Amino acid sequence: MKAEIIAVGTELLLGQIVNTNAQYLSQELAALGIDVYFQTVVGDNKERLKEAIRQAQGRADVLVFSGGIGPTQDDLTKDAIAEVLGRDLRNDRPAMDKIAEFFADRGVPMTDNNKRQALVIDGCTPLPNATGLAVGVAISDEAGHHYIVLPGPPSELKPMFEAEAKPWLLHQVLTDEMPLYSRILKFAGIGESALEDKLLDLIDAQTDPTIAPYAKEGEVAIRLSTKAHDIQEADKKLTALEVQIQSRLPQHMYASEDVAIEETIVKMMADLGLTVSAAESCTGGMVMESLTTVPGSAAMLRGGIVCYSNEMKEKLLNVPHDYLEGEDAPGAVSREVVEVLAEQIRMITDTDYGLSVTGVAGPGYSERKPVGLVYIGISERGSETEVFELRIKGNRDTVRKRSTKTLLYRLWLRLLQAEKQD
Amino acid sequence: MKAEIIAVGTELLLGQIVNTNAQYLSQELAALGIDVYFQTVVGDNKERLKEAIRQAQGRADVLVFSGGIGPTQDDLTKDAIAEVLGRDLRNDRPAMDKIAEFFADRGVPMTDNNKRQALVIDGCTPLPNATGLAVGVAISDEAGHHYIVLPGPPSELKPMFEAEAKPWLLHQVLTDEMPLYSRILKFAGIGESALEDKLLDLIDAQTDPTIAPYAKEGEVAIRLSTKAHDIQEADKKLTALEVQIQSRLPQHMYASEDVAIEETIVKMMADLGLTVSAAESCTGGMVMESLTTVPGSAAMLRGGIVCYSNEMKEKLLNVPHDYLEGEDAPGAVSREVVEVLAEQIRMITDTDYGLSVTGVAGPGYSERKPVGLVYIGISERGSETEVFELRIKGNRDTVRKRSTKTLLYRLWLRLLQAEKQD
Numbered sequence: 049m050k051a052e053i054i055a056v057g058t059e060l061l062l063g064q065i066v067n068t069n070a071q072y073l074s075q076e077l078a079a080l081g082i083d084v085y086f087q088t089v090v091g092d093n094k095e096r097l098k099e100a101i102r103q104a105q106g107r108a109d110v111l112v113f114s115g116g117i118g119p120t121q122d123d124l125t126k127d128a129i130a131e132v133l134g135r136d137l138r139n140d141r142p143a144m145d146k147i148a149e150f151f152a153d154r155g156v157p158m159t160d161n162n163k164r165q166a167l168v169i170d171g172c173t174p175l176p177n178a179t180g181l182a183v184g185v186a187i188s189d190e191a192g193h194h195y196i197v198l199p200g201p202p203s204e205l206k207p208m209f210e211a212e213a214k215p216w217l218l219h220q221v222l223t224d225e226m227p228l229y230s231r232i233l234k235f236a237g238i239g240e241s242a243l244e245d246k247l248l249d250l251i252d253a254q255t256d257p258t259i260a261p262y263a264k265e266g267e268v269a270i271r272l273s274t275k276a277h278d279i280q281e282a283d284k285k286l287t288a289l290e291v292q293i294q295s296r297l298p299q300h301m302y303a304s305e306d307v308a309i310e311e312t313i314v315k316m317m318a319d320l321g322l323t324v325s326a327a328e329s330c331t332g333g334m335v336m337e338s339l340t341t342v343p344g345s346a347a348m349l350r351g352g353i354v355c356y357s358n359e360m361k362e363k364l365l366n367v368p369h370d371y372l373e374g375e376d377a378p379g380a381v382s383r384e385v386v387e388v389l390a391e392q393i394r395m396i397t398d399t400d401y402g403l404s405v406t407g408v409a410g411p412g413y414s415e416r417k418p419v420g421l422v423y424i425g426i427s428e429r430g431s432e433t434e435v436f437e438l439r440i441k442g443n444r445d446t447v448r449k450r451s452t453k454t455l456l457y458r459l460w461l462r463l464l465q466a467e468k469q470d
Numbered sequence: 471m472k473a474e475i476i477a478v479g480t481e482l483l484l485g486q487i488v489n490t491n492a493q494y495l496s497q498e499l500a501a502l503g504i505d506v507y508f509q510t511v512v513g514d515n516k517e518r519l520k521e522a523i524r525q526a527q528g529r530a531d532v533l534v535f536s537g538g539i540g541p542t543q544d545d546l547t548k549d550a551i552a553e554v555l556g557r558d559l560r561n562d563r564p565a566m567d568k569i570a571e572f573f574a575d576r577g578v579p580m581t582d583n584n585k586r587q588a589l590v591i592d593g594c595t596p597l598p599n600a601t602g603l604a605v606g607v608a609i610s611d612e613a614g615h616h617y618i619v620l621p622g623p624p625s626e627l628k629p630m631f632e633a634e635a636k637p638w639l640l641h642q643v644l645t646d647e648m649p650l651y652s653r654i655l656k657f658a659g660i661g662e663s664a665l666e667d668k669l670l671d672l673i674d675a676q677t678d679p680t681i682a683p684y685a686k687e688g689e690v691a692i693r694l695s696t697k698a699h700d701i702q703e704a705d706k707k708l709t710a711l712e713v714q715i716q717s718r719l720p721q722h723m724y725a726s727e728d729v730a731i732e733e734t735i736v737k738m739m740a741d742l743g744l745t746v747s748a749a750e751s752c753t754g755g756m757v758m759e760s761l762t763t764v765p766g767s768a769a770m771l772r773g774g775i776v777c778y779s780n781e782m783k784e785k786l787l788n789v790p791h792d793y794l795e796g797e798d799a800p801g802a803v804s805r806e807v808v809e810v811l812a813e814q815i816r817m818i819t820d821t822d823y824g825l826s827v828t829g830v831a832g833p834g835y836s837e838r839k840p841v842g843l844v845y846i847g848i849s850e851r852g853s854e855t856e857v858f859e860l861r862i863k864g865n866r867d868t869v870r871k872r873s874t875k876t877l878l879y880r881l882w883l884r885l886l887q888a889e890k891q892d
Contacts, residue, residue, distance in 0.1 A: 061508075062682075063493040063496030066490050066492070074483055089492070089508065100508070333754075333756065333762070333776065337756045340831075341867070341870075351776045351777045351782035351786065352776045353773065353776070356758075364773065
């Protein structure tokens with residue numbers, strides 16, 4: 049089954065927004081076993097949109113539209129499809145009621161153009177919009193083409209695809225096929241190509257479940273997918289493969305769901321009743337900022353210190369002056385200093401773990417040390433402090449992010465050990 | 471003049487990456503006065519790519535390609551265009567030399583497929599690749615179509631467009647027209663629609679220079695563009711409009727180039743010889759992390775403290791215990807506490823400014839205070855401490871980011887005053 053994704057909106061052609069919907073829909077369709085051959089973006093112009101629809105009919109079975117179903121006269125997606133199909137538009141009663149209620153609640157008069165959002169194509173399955181006002185559309189024509197119309201805002205498109213369009217595809221279009229079940233596996237401390245290397249024989253031999261890379265910026269993930277009669281059968285197959293993968297990468301696979309490593313860390317620390325703090329130099333707060341993206345992190349992250357200047361390293365973190373300055377001093381970017389930072393922050397904040405990082409983020413050398421040289425440290429109550437030297441290639445942004453990710457990965461490894469001892 | 475952007479790459483159709491190149495190219499072409507009517511994404515398949523090219527020939531004058539010019543057999547963009555145009559491919563000598571040198575430098579043997587990156591279409595203008603190995607192509611055909619072929623990685627595509635493709639367009643294609651000059655204006659502390667409101671008459675009356683919103687995530691910007699015989703004439707026109715806009719929004723327009731407010735702040739503080747520190751609760755380090763994205767920030771950001779727990783607020787920042795706990799205590803999220811935090815961090819680190827933030831990022835209430843209630847503070851040596859109460863709508867991520875942006879905006883306003891007094 050072949051699909052084409054058609055995004056409608058002049059704002060995309062002007063570059064005012066980026067077409068993230070195409071990525072989301074491509075991933076979702078691929079997971080359903082539907083091949084996307086083309087993605088098209090067209091402006092809010094009915095004739096050009098109709099041209100794009102006719103062209104897509106010639107090369108795809110499933111046409112998925114995003115955008116162009118809002119209240120303005122520029123919103124023409126449903127009109128264009130209805131004209132191509134030779135059908136009428138009609139009002140969807142539940143959508144109409146929802147719009148009326150929305151304006152009544154706010155005590156604002158409803159203007160006529162807002163009614164446009166309740167329009168659907170005659171004979172279609174309306175797709176309710178849980179997070180917005182514009183109703184979606186799913187419809188099949190006599191020639192065997194299937195059309196799905198979704199809103200443009202990702203906050204409306206994603207829930208509508210998940211709750212309405214995907215079930216419609218599964219029940220109305222992919223009827224001959226068994227339902228598809230997926231599982232995301234997340235990895236840290238390993239690159240995409242090294243991961244592929246470790247799993248090469250599994251990837252090459254894959255039939256059921258399938259293994260596919262699952263793209264997320266700055267993260268390494270794969271998606272396992274299988275068709276099964278029910279979720280029990282699917283779970284059995286997915287778990288068998290997951291166990292196999294996990295046994296090859298016990299030091300890297302940190303989750304079997306789509307979560308960031310920060311979330312896994314916060315959950316593990318909460319379960320173990322452990323606390324953490326950090327002393328950050330070149331990352332300027334990024335490690336703590338990452339951990340505090342997770343709700344509930346207040347229970348384990350007590351706080352920490354950003355010691356961007358040597359003065360602060362001395363004053364707030366008791367780094368000996370002769371570590372920092374003088375001819376034979378190891379300098380701020382050194383094993384010696386990162387070790388003191390980790391131990392001191394742990395003692396000052398009285399936490400189970402103390403994290404630290406110091407390095408040359410660039411641009412430009414510092415202390416005659418190269419850009420990308422970074423030291424990270426982990427101090428643990430009653431254990432030796434671990435120190436790692438990193439040599440990161442890339443610009444300031446890359447050096448800071450990679451340092452943060454590596455430190456979190458190392459903390460996760462320590463928590464794995466703590467779990468075993470628990 | 472009409473353009474179509476054609477992105478080539480199966481990784482886009484699988485949703486493994488998002489097509490940010492289309493946004494960049496759309497903005498750049500719009501700034502040149504070229505209208506983009508369609509964006510197309512097609513996989514690494516020569517027949518489908520040729521189909522897309524022929525179709526674009528029917529509806530555009532300028533065809534801009536991204537991707538599909540790397541070393542593998544899947545990289546077919548130049549092959550497909552050459553076939554459609556009935557031309558041969560040939561080696562570009564400078565590109566070939568660069569590839570050979572690259573491998574010689576690394577002491578790695580060059581495999582044959584790498585030579586593919588030096589291929590160009592007969593009769594074209596080769597576009598050198600300053601940040602990669604694959605050479606680009608610019609060529610016009612007899613029917614008056616213009617083709618530009620760029621690499622897929624944004625780190626190669628952007629410099630090649632700016633340094634090579636844009637001048638080619640200006641000199642070979644837009645010859646009848648005067649060159650176009652642009653200027654970006656950046657704003658803070660104001661939303662996009664409020665900004666538009668303030669400039670509505672200017673936007674409605676715009677002819678030359680034109681005013682267009684310039685999209686950047688989480689930032690508010692506009693682009694002024696004008697055609698002129700030379701840069702002096704352009705500067706005069708752009709500056710006249712800039713001054714007009716600036717005089718309407720002196721408290722919001724922070725730069726007349728595309729920089730983040732952090733960069734402006736670091737530059738102003740460096741010029742004034744001022745220093746800053748921060749005490750962060752709900753933002754968990756985001757304020758300091760933002761400032762340290764800027765190279766050279768070490769000169770002004772001494773450091774700071776993330777005081778995520780009440781204990782740390784007391785211990786490291788001397789917040790009185792009875793501010794934090796007890797029936798009548800104002801609590802950690804309060805004017806009283808944010809004021810102490812700002813003043814204490816300034817004194818502890820001995821800086822000119824002390825920033826502070828405490829709030830309820832959510833999810834879930836805290837101290838019976840609503841999600842989105844945030845206090846920010848700025849303490850200045852020898853001045854009264856300013857405290858602001860924010861009520862931010864949105865999720866945890868939004869609350870944290872908006873708090874950070876607002877605090878940076880308030881700091882910039884203080885620096886404006888300091889500049890005047892200087």
